[in-house]
Each structure stands twice: as structure tokens, then as C-alpha cells.
Amino acid sequence: MTVTGLGQKPHSGHPGDEPTPAEALRLYETMLLIRRVEERLRDDSAAGKLPGAVHLYIGEEAVATGVCAHLSDRDYATSTHRGHGHFLAKGGDVNAMMAEIWAKQEGICRGMGGSMHVADISKGILGANGIVGAGLSIATGAAFGAKLDADGKVSVCFFGDGASNQGALMETLNISTLWQLPVIFVCENNGFSEFTPSAEVTAGRIADRARAFGMPAAEADGNDVTDVWRAAGEAVRRARDGGGPSFIEARTYRIQGHFEFESVVLSGGRYRAEAEIESWRLDRDPIARFRARLLAAKTAQAADLDRIEAAVAERVNDAVAYAEAGQPADPELAGTLMYAPEPAGLRQQQKGA
Template identity: 60%
Template sequence: MLERMLLIRHAESRLARVAKEVGLPGGVHLSIGQEATAVGICSQLEEDDWMTSTHRGHGHFLAKGGDVNAMFAEIWGKSSGICKGMGGSMHVADFSKGIIGANGIVGGGLAIATGAALAAQLDGNGRAAVCFFGDGAANQGVFMECLNVASIWNLPAIFVCENNGLSEFTVSSTVTAGKLSDRARAFDMPVSVVDGNDVRAIAQAARNAVERCRRSEGPSYIEASTYRIQGHLEAEDMILGGGTYRTNDEVERWRKDDRDPIARFRDCLNNEGVCDHTLFATMTADAEAAVEAAVAFAEQGDPADTKLAYALMGVGEEA
């Protein structure tokens, strides 16, 4: 889990640098600070379990075993990308690993995951379907609809709310009434509210929920309290035009080792004699090397074939 979190952190830190220095096709939304949620949940999933993601989906993709080279090529808009360069940062997917799509629509993955859970139930193969979504997405009507359907049909669905307290450029508490977890309780499903920066706590909650799915006991709701260090997207300053919705002091408090999910897990493993500073340094170097190799792979790739758009629509280029 620590290795996977390091890979996500270094991948997204590199994307942040590239976005600032030379730019990237389309918007890039990073999940730095939220790595434990993605890794803790996905550590309990099998490759053929389904998972939907969000516009902030790089961490989910890598946590479930997505290829970092193919992800970077996709973000660069290259034909060697996981979606042939046609999806970009917000739409990475790999059906062979159960990753059925990130989504540029807020809350867009909720119905997709619920449908996947229904398919898993009909197949009777014991698969689980996980939906990652943010606290902002919980105000979409489809959220309540999917909780209702999943509960009434006893679907093997796991709804994972990454509650970072922010809805794009808005503090969530100013637009959301009550506790989000109470919305799931209203549909009579088990609810776990956990520290989203404690990867072990997340993994335990996920284990319980996945076991329920395997036993055909219905859906679960997990709410992970966490925080994103980066802005809503890397072009945020240009969009806000000098405005702000949080203070630098707030961000810096979440950077500290006692809150940072990687530093916390590193220190726990060090205290337990599992991962000393030398091993951690090696793991960090390995993650950095993998990311640099991914950058090189992306930069060397051929641009996406724009004619593919016509083929996907089933029409000729002349149309």
C-alpha cells in the first residue's frame, strides 16, 4: 500500500509540474493528499471487481493496478494512451482491470457503478462494484436514486465518499445541510465514517464492505474524511482571478506529517520495524523512476488519431 501511495503521489506531483511549466491537453485535477482513500479501498478488491472514478481519478486508476505509462500517454493525448488519447485526464479507464471509467461529470460514476453492481448480481460471480465520489457529488439527485436502488435490490455496491470538505471552489459546509452519512443510513445500509488519511482504517472498512458483497448481503457506504492539497484543477488561479476559498495556513496544516497519509503510514511501518528509512528511500526512488519513465513514454508516443472519433460515432469522416 505504501508503494502504491508513493507512485500516486509522485505521478501527480510530476503532472502538477508539467501543467505549470508547459501545459497539458485539457484540465488536470489532482488528488495529492487523498492517496490513502484510493489505495485502502482498492487493496481489498480483485482485478475483476468493478470501479468507477471521478474527474480526480488518477489515484483510483493507479490504485487498482492501472498502467502508469498508459495513463500518462492518455493525459498527453497520445495514441498509446489507455483510451488511445481520446479521453484525456478525466476519462481514464481499463475494463481489463475492472476500471470502468473516470468521469468529467460530477456524480457521473454513481449510476454506472450501480448498473455494474446489478450486472454482477445477475451474473452471480461474487463481484463487487465500487463507486468513488466527492462530497459535492452527494448533492446530485442521482446519488439518492442510486442509494435507493442499491438498497431495495440488495446490490453488491460500495459507495465511497471522499469527503474533502470542498465542492470545487466552494467550502462544502456552505452548500450542504446535515451529515452526508445520514443520507445513506436513511436507506438502511451499513455506514462507516473513517479517517480518510489512515490507509489501514480505510482498508478495514473496505474489507468489511467487500465481504458483504461476496456474501450477497447488499450495499455499503464508506465516508472517508480527507483533504486535497492542490486546487480544484491546476488552472485554478486563472479561473479564480485572484479570489480564494481557503487559506494557505489551512493547506499547510494538512501538509504536515501528522496528517499527510504517506508520512503517517511510513512512520507507523517504521515504528513496527517493517519499513526503515533506507527502504523508504528506495521505494521513493523507484516511484520517481517509474514516473520519469512514464513521462518519456508519453512524450515519445504518436498523437491520437483524430479519425478515430468518426469511427467511434459510426460515421464517415466526410460527415
């Protein structure tokens, strides 16, 4: 059995659908790739091998995977500071992403963006973003462009429960509903806004904010890739058919801390119980749950899934080797990439004026 490629053949999606066996294996492979990449970044961060902090997606893999399975390279997606999973699920190159995190010239942003700013316009990945909620407006603008193009493209915005309290959410929900834009808002509700429990800063159900504008809203189990896949399939189909925007609140949980230097910054402080983390890790792990389902349904044999595991491990090792062998980012690029080249004759025109 050969390992399937990521980001292939997006599904049209209808309520009650089930992934085909081939689609199910792609979902499994994508989640596993995200998990193994993040685990390697966790370990290398702890070993002091990375040049900066990383915000890991461990435990949330089903959300990006279930949504992006319905997207093609032509569709758009905006991400968050916790964006590695979105980048990989949307078809981003793992080698280029790892090189970027290692601050190498071979990185997807030539080593100048780092972990929080991976982007690939050729894949419709409009970028991870260190500004909370910044992707909301970008995704809505991309959806407006897609509507003007009238060629069936859709835009997806991934954001967290903390970003749901940004005023930009209300503005984008309003305008996207009024103009019936092909955008899907995906709130990854992992229960914490950095170090603050959502219950302390967020009133009501987040999905109800979309319903107040008359926008279709679904609440999905963010640790069940099939549940996310179904909700996203219906939303993407609606957007492609001209039915306007949708909202998905996916309830999930991040197993790692807010970021990997957290224990140092907090000086040993705790903001969540270890028993809570272990409960999600042991009982609701999205990859373990889906593997058990595939085996129970005889969609795959254990040997098939083990071969996928081995192939993914090899890809991750190769990506790390590629990153480590790369050339350090050129600091001179900061000026080159910040400013556009001066148009020929501009200074002469200014003197004449």
C-alpha cells in the same frame, strides 16, 4: 528488496484486521506512486507541457489505496474527474495513463479521453467521468450485473461531497438496498465542491443519507490508509457474501486546487486559507503518517522504504518518457470511435423497406 506489484492479492477484510507486512508495503508503494505521478503532472502543467487541465489527487491517496487493496481485476470501479489515483490503485498502467494525459495514441483511450476519462475495462476500471455524480448509476448497474452473474464480483463507486447532493445518489442508495446489490459507495469528502465549502451547500452528515435507507455506513479518516483499509475490507466482504451494499464516508483534503489552472481562472481570488492547506499538508499527510507508522512498528526499515521511493521515481520518469515519445492522437478517431460500423447490407435493407 524488490518493489511489490500493485493490485495483487486482494485482502478479504474483517473488522479489526491489520495489513500484513507485505500488504502494508503494497499500500505504501501505491500511495507513493499516486503522489509522485500527481506531483509530476503538477510540475509539467505549470511548465505548459500538458495539452489540457488536470485535477490532482495529492493528499487523498489513502482513500483509493485503502479501498482498491481489496479489489481484483474482476471487480468494478467508477471514478470521478479527479480519477488518476483510482486508476492507479485499481491496477491501471501508469504508462498508458500518462500517454492519455499527453493526448497520445498510446494512451489508454488512444489519446481521445484525456485526464478526466481514463478507463481500462480489462482491469474493471469503468472510467473516470467529467460529469459530477455520473459514476453512481454506472457502478450500481455494474453491481446489478455482478449479482446476476452470482460469482462474487463487487462494484465500487468513488464520488465527492459535491456529488452527494445529486439526486442520483438517493436513487442508487434506494435501489441498491432494495435489491441488495454488491456495491460500495465511497464518498471522498474533501471539504469542497469545486470552489465552494461543503458546509455552505451540504446539510447534515453525508453518511446519514445511506443510514436512512438502512444501509451500513462507516465514517473513516481518509488520511489514514489503515482506517480506510479496514472499513473497505468489511464492506467488500459483506458485498461478496451477499450482504448487500455499504457506504463509506472518508474525510480527507485535497492539497492542490480544484484544477491546475485555478489561479488563472480565479484571477488571484482565494476561497480557502493558506494556513488551512499547510495544516493538512504538514500534520495529516497520509504518506508521511503511514511511513512513520511502518518505521515505528518495525514493519520496514528506512532503507526499504527509500528503495521503494527510488523504484517509484524511476517508474514515473519512464512513464513520462513513454508519453512524450508517443504519437499524437488521431483526430479522425473522433468519428471512428463515436459511431459503430454500419452493418453490411443495411442501406439495401432500408431501400427495400
